[in-house]
Amino acid sequence: MRTLPVANVPVPPPPWREALLWMLLLGAMFIHGYSWTNQWAASQAQTHTLHGRWDDAIPFWAWTIWPYLALNLLYPLTFFICPTRSALRRHAVAIALVQAGCMLAFVCWPTGNIRHLPQPDGASGLLFAQLRAFEAPFNMAPSLHAAVLVLVWQAWRQVLRTEAAALRWLWHGACGLILLSTVTTWQHDLLDVLAGLLLGALAGLIARCVCRPRRPVG
Template sequence: MDKVKLGFNKLTIYKFIWLICLAIFFFTSYNFANWFTSTRSDVGSIVFKWEHSIPLWPWSIVPYWSIDLMYGLAILLVCSYRDLKILCLRLLSAQIICIICFLIFPLKFSFERPTLDGLSGLLFDILMGFDKPFNQAPSLHITLLVILWQFYASYFRNVWRYILHIWCLLIALSVLTTWQHHFFDVPTGIGVGCFCIWLWPDEGLSPIKNYQLPKQYIWSSVYFLLFALSFSIAIYFYSWALWLLWFSVTFLLVSVNYLLVGTIGFQKQTNGNFNLAVTILYLPYFVIMWINSRLWTFKNKPVDLICDNVYLGKIPSNNTLCTDHFSAIVDLCAELPIPHFNGHYNLIPVLDMTPLTIEQCQQAAEIINQHYKKGKLLVCCALGYSRSATAIIAWLLLTKRASNLDEAISMVKERRHTIVITAKQRIILLDWFLQIKKGSQYVKS
């Protein structure tokens, strides 16, 4: 009992330390950014004409202020050291990123708010006591809301969760109806909030702590050029072209994945889906990749039987899952989700247009061999052309269904003519196969 009490007290102390440090850093950095921007003469605004029709709702200052209470309570509600660390690192990252943006790209709010009376007027007066019409994009208010919204959503259930969503929507709306922010600040704030959640995920390794360094220079360069192009168009054409900044952020993240982070950067979950924050960050890329997968495969069957209950195909649709009744799936696609699946789902994420490593060949072959006898097994990737085909080829070699690499490739190509095995992938498969033969590591099928 004493140990439990001691552990509780220690965690509580850590909570208050984090809360005090974050509060000090928040007010210090926020006020500094306000003061520094107020000394500059080149501060402009990004505002659309239609924003002049946004009404001023004095009562919305109440939900606007409520985020301060949510901020403190969230830190006090966490139940473990790990959850406390993740939440506070997200909040700290949000503050750092937003302050840097305020200093490098200063903006100001351009509407003049009339004098207000009553409780709303008092709350506005208190707010204006330390706030200025600067620190605009990305909206720190929205950034923190995204982080806190995701945190509280994991705690609330049933009707309370709906109440939470309604209140958070009111907070999001309040940054406009209190005349604190222009519209441009809102989506940029959402983006930074999602980025902070991506940076410090609830499960798995943080992207900045991954040391695998795949270094796919060519594809990293391709996506970096797409980032530069979309960013340049957004800045040059301005106005509604600013939505292309979403594409530029997405392409930059994908470029980083290919150069440094690997599949961890996509954060595909063990159920084959992505959390909401990751989905928002990568949505333009996900849509492009989904369209690409359908354009390349619309003349092909969704899946093809290779042998012994093992099927090869693209990421399945709901219709494919309903009609083919697979008992297990081996998914090698890092960049696309799969529909809800009730069978055995196994994820071995591999970046698009990259070969499987020796370890991934071994892992995929063993998983296929483990599940194919229990029912229909689908091995899939975005197109069902390369990554998934490689996995099945590895299985054919591991179980002696093929005596050599060329025979294994021919067996798969005979049933799905469109497969593509690159020269680099052939070398990796051959090296792995020689290791199997040398060590007599064949498995029983």
């Protein structure tokens, strides 16, 4: 029985134009939505906290502000590494879900940081000053930082799955350091981070169900 040659199917180019639109749209959603909910929480007479005695044992490491803020660079770049339009839309829907879910929680159950936050010196201190100029110490739970990290980690993990194992482990280690920095910068407490991780995983699952690639008919 003869086998027919497989036709060379052209690979579509990465959807960079749509990636730019999603990045701008969701970036605007984050900047304006987070800023508004942060100011709204600051205006409340009383806020809640998930701070526990175990959080008092976590040290403050000023240098971890660098990996903490590294996520702000990875967040927009991730839209451009999605190889297909379906992967891009799945990632965008997941990001929209975590941002909407966190902001809804910030309004319905405003949380604040009850610790006295140190102000370090040097370059790390400048980064802390810039961060605190954008946000007051509110919007703690669930941790939007942790929720977004889950989705960014997953998107890059898919891209790096065919690369060398050392590169993949380097990526896992970098994300682990970013996750650690959420508590060692005292930006979040442990339960805040746990809630963010669960929200990120749930959003990713919902996005995969909603944005399944269509099977060809016939």
